[in-house]
Amino acid sequence: MGHLSAEELQNKAKLILEDILAKEEPLKVKDRMKIPSQIMPQQDEFARRHNLDEVTLGLTLEQARLEAMRCLQCVKKTCVNDCPVFIEIPGFIKYIADGDMQGAVDEIKKVSLLPSICGRVCPQESQCQLNCTVGKALKDVDKGVAIGRLERFVADWERATGNIRIPEVKPETGKKVAVVGSGPAGLVVAADVRREGHHVTIFEAFHKLGGVMRYGIPEFRLPNDIIDQEINTLSKMGVEFKTNFVVGRTRKLMDLINKDGYDAVFVGTGAGLPMFMGIEGENLVGVFSANEYLTRANLMRAFDRENSDTPIYKSKNVAVLGGGNVAMDSARMAVRLGAEKVYIVYRRTEKEMPARIEEVAHAKEEGIDFLFLQNAKKIIGDENGRVKAIECLRYELGEPDSSGRRRPVVIPDSEFTLTVDTVIVAIGNGSNPLISQTTPELNVNKWGNLIVDEKQKTSVDKIFAGGDIVLGAATVILAMGEGRKAAAAINEMLVKSDTAVKN
Amino acid sequence: MSKILHKKQLSKDVFLMRLYAPLIAEERSAGQFIILQLDDDYGERIPLTIADADMKEGSITIIFQVVGKSTQVLSKLKEGENIPTLVGPLGRPTHIENFGTVVCVGGGIGVAPLHPIAQALKNAGNKVITIIGARTKDLIILEEEMREIADEFIICTDDGSYGRKALVTEPLKEICEREIKPDMAIAIGPPIMMKFCSLTTKPYDVHTLVSLNTIMVDGTGMCGGCRVNIGNEVKFVCVDGPEFDGHLVDFDNMMSRLNSYKDIEKSHMCNLDKQFDAKILEVS
Numbered sequence: 034m035g036h037l038s039a040e041e042l043q044n045k046a047k048l049i050l051e052d053i054l055a056k057e058e059p060l061k062v063k064d065r066m067k068i069p070s071q072i073m074p075q076q077d078e079f080a081r082r083h084n085l086d087e088v089t090l091g092l093t094l095e096q097a098r099l100e101a102m103r104c105l106q107c108v109k110k111t112c113v114n115d116c117p118v119f120i121e122i123p124g125f126i127k128y129i130a131d132g133d134m135q136g137a138v139d140e141i142k143k144v145s146l147l148p149s150i151c152g153r154v155c156p157q158e159s160q161c162q163l164n165c166t167v168g169k170a171l172k173d174v175d176k177g178v179a180i181g182r183l184e185r186f187v188a189d190w191e192r193a194t195g196n197i198r199i200p201e202v203k204p205e206t207g208k209k210v211a212v213v214g215s216g217p218a219g220l221v222v223a224a225d226v227r228r229e230g231h232h233v234t235i236f237e238a239f240h241k242l243g244g245v246m247r248y249g250i251p252e253f254r255l256p257n258d259i260i261d262q263e264i265n266t267l268s269k270m271g272v273e274f275k276t277n278f279v280v281g282r283t284r285k286l287m288d289l290i291n292k293d294g295y296d297a298v299f300v301g302t303g304a305g306l307p308m309f310m311g312i313e314g315e316n317l318v319g320v321f322s323a324n325e326y327l328t329r330a331n332l333m334r335a336f337d338r339e340n341s342d343t344p345i346y347k348s349k350n351v352a353v354l355g356g357g358n359v360a361m362d363s364a365r366m367a368v369r370l371g372a373e374k375v376y377i378v379y380r381r382t383e384k385e386m387p388a389r390i391e392e393v394a395h396a397k398e399e400g401i402d403f404l405f406l407q408n409a410k411k412i413i414g415d416e417n418g419r420v421k422a423i424e425c426l427r428y429e430l431g432e433p434d435s436s437g438r439r440r441p442v443v444i445p446d447s448e449f450t451l452t453v454d455t456v457i458v459a460i461g462n463g464s465n466p467l468i469s470q471t472t473p474e475l476n477v478n479k480w481g482n483l484i485v486d487e488k489q490k491t492s493v494d495k496i497f498a499g500g501d502i503v504l505g506a507a508t509v510i511l512a513m514g515e516g517r518k519a520a521a522a523i524n525e526m527l528v529k530s531d532t533a534v535k536n
Numbered sequence: 537m538s539k540i541l542h543k544k545q546l547s548k549d550v551f552l553m554r555l556y557a558p559l560i561a562e563e564r565s566a567g568q569f570i571i572l573q574l575d576d577d578y579g580e581r582i583p584l585t586i587a588d589a590d591m592k593e594g595s596i597t598i599i600f601q602v603v604g605k606s607t608q609v610l611s612k613l614k615e616g617e618n619i620p621t622l623v624g625p626l627g628r629p630t631h632i633e634n635f636g637t638v639v640c641v642g643g644g645i646g647v648a649p650l651h652p653i654a655q656a657l658k659n660a661g662n663k664v665i666t667i668i669g670a671r672t673k674d675l676i677i678l679e680e681e682m683r684e685i686a687d688e689f690i691i692c693t694d695d696g697s698y699g700r701k702a703l704v705t706e707p708l709k710e711i712c713e714r715e716i717k718p719d720m721a722i723a724i725g726p727p728i729m730m731k732f733c734s735l736t737t738k739p740y741d742v743h744t745l746v747s748l749n750t751i752m753v754d755g756t757g758m759c760g761g762c763r764v765n766i767g768n769e770v771k772f773v774c775v776d777g778p779e780f781d782g783h784l785v786d787f788d789n790m791m792s793r794l795n796s797y798k799d800i801e802k803s804h805m806c807n808l809d810k811q812f813d814a815k816i817l818e819v820s
Binding site: 238239240241248276277278279282283284285303304305306307309315316317318319321322324325328329333334337340341342343344346417418419465466467470 | 559560563573574575576577578579580581605606620621622623624625626628753754756757758759760761763764765770772775786788789792793795796797
């Protein structure tokens with residue numbers, strides 16, 4: 034990651050770009066491959082430990098054009114095939130290379146309404162960028178065309194113009210669709226269904242919209258005003274929002290159809306019930322699920338200790354258990370909340386860690402200490418029931434397991450103690466039990482996730498589902514992909530029911 | 537947003553409010569709770585049991601005690617003002633059927649959530665024996681309402697200023713010792729009271745329900761802040777409760793968890809007192 038300032042990066046890019054633009058002939062593949070991969074400007078690694086501002090600052094215009102010129106415009110578009118929502122990637126990148134930013138925005142928005150979010154939080158390195166020809170040629174996926182950064186660039190460019198185009202909405206059909214949950218899956222369904230002219234109501238249990246993007250992903254990765262912007266667009270399209278509304282409790286799911294006249298319902302209630310390790314001491318004071326820790330800090334604004342009424346634990350030494358993006362978010366939030374020492378305890382090695390490489394790098398820059406091949410065995414409390422240490426075990430890697438990753442095997446008698454006052458458990462979530470508890474008609478699997486068919490339809494007519502409530506804990510973009518499929522099925526069903534009535 | 541339709545002070549620190557919330561009024565059952573928030577950006581989420589509901593008026597009744605900054609601010613709101621965030625009904629409703637004889641034990645503010653449950657048990661045909669208790673006479677609430685439902689009614693105070701001078705566990709023990717022991721008990725009040733009520737009934741093998749009011753954030757099964765040890769299992773109060781078998785609850789762990797933020801809250805309260813003092817100075 035770069036240690037050059039944004040200004041230095043920009044100056045370098047400007048010179049190269051001027052050089053290229055001065056040439057008469059079009060760029061050849063060889064020229065394109067020579068353009069250096071553009072480094073993302075970012076906030077100083079010490080300064081950012083004390084604020085919630087976004088860490089990555091976004092490419093500059095010159096950087097974006099250069100990065101776009103690295104794209105070879107392959108005929109076989111592996112990037113498009115690897116995108117869960119099939120954005121026409123070489124197409125929008127070409128617009129950027131040519132300096133037509135509005136053209137790029139329009140191209141992306143044909144299929145994705147949420148580019149400023151996807152550009153930030155999608156794991157491009159394991160999706161669109163994974164099989165990028167440029168990356169393959171340079172034998173480094175991180176040297177492939179930075180598709181996400183380009184997507185973010187155009188979305189931010191559009192936002193900066195202050196003139197965000199509202200997608201066209203077809204004439205009202207008189208049909209009503211309820212969307213349960215305002216996370217990534219729900220927002221995509223709302224947009225896609227509304228565009229066809231159906232009335233859409235989004236029901237959200239919290240007082241703020243955005244689901245996991247609001248309560249889970251910290252502002253230093255995804256600022257709130259970006260979520261607000263996307264929601265504002267939906268609102269301008271005519272989508273209706275009802276916050277503080279827990280479907281299942283405030284109103285039964287079936288009542289939305291049977292009493293309130295909704296023609297279809299999409300359930301995107303997300304992950305629920307945080308998982309715990311099942312070790313001794315997990316209910317001591319000072320042990321938090323990552324969900325709770327992040328919700329307090331993000332949604333409830335506890336980061337702002339002066340103004341927020343929601344308290345957050347004052348920690349000196351923090352151990353985060355887990356190796357995913359949520360573990361990175363929790364650890365980095367703990368640093369920002371003033372912890373002096375933050376450890377990430379992970380029982381495999383860095384290679385097996387599910388977190389994005391970029392997030393791991395950012396965490397390291399922020400001084401977080403990674404303890405690989407180690408795991409908590411029990412949490413030790415003081416006489417007041419507060420955490421004072423964890424006892425850990427050391428591991429080594431054995432044979433590969435069903436996930437293909439080498440299984441960690443405990444080293445006997447390797448116990449040691451780590452002095453911490455806070456433990457954050459970030460090992461995933463179960464399914465949210467509320468909908469299945471209150472809607473026994475819906476079929477769920479043994480983990481409590483809703484069972485859907487290939488069109489995202491549940492076991493009950495007119496009810497569709499997608500995102501983490503179906504997938505278990507996944508990513509924002511996979512949730513969006515499911516939302517897209519569900520919306521298509523809902524739109525198809527509503528047209529069919531219309532024809533059926535007319536006949 | 538929910539309008540305060542009516543407000544009444546029940547005792548020094550205890551207030552009753554009727555809030556306009558027609559959907560919650562329609563759906564709620566005895567045993568469920570709501571979460572409210574006094575500011576959408578910076579407010580904390582406070583879980584409170586629903587004491588009553590009036591579907592005609594579209595209102596629910598909450599009864600709360602001033603214990604921290606938010607409840608203090610809530611108590612200063614006036615009729616006609618709005619509460620920005622109100623969500624519910626949350627939690628599983630109380631399982632009501634004709635059990636036979638049920639002892640309903642309410643301590644302090646715990647009488648508020650107990651009332652609708654006692655009413656529902658009575659309506660289901662149970663013989664209801666009610667014990668209500670408080671530290672002192674001024675802290676007794678809903679006496680008349682509870683008396684009306686009860687087939688047998690006992691009131692006690694710790695200091696003897698009203699009714700019998702006793703802790704609620706004393707009459708509870710006597711009732712368990714009767715020739716025909718009760719079929720069930722339900723105890724709602726401070727954690728320490730629920731703990732000792734459960735310990736009292738255990739030797740007599742009287743099934744005892746308690747209603748837990750733990751720290752919560754979302755209240756919909758997402759954060760896990762409300763987890764408690766029930767027997768050998770970890771349960772979440774917001775989606776598995778709030779009612780549990782008192783004989784299985786690890787009260788000591790629950791009480792230590794309730795104190796997680798005590799130091800922080802104290803400093804918050806001090807600041808608030810200063811603010812109020814400053815306001816009073818301004819006015820005078």
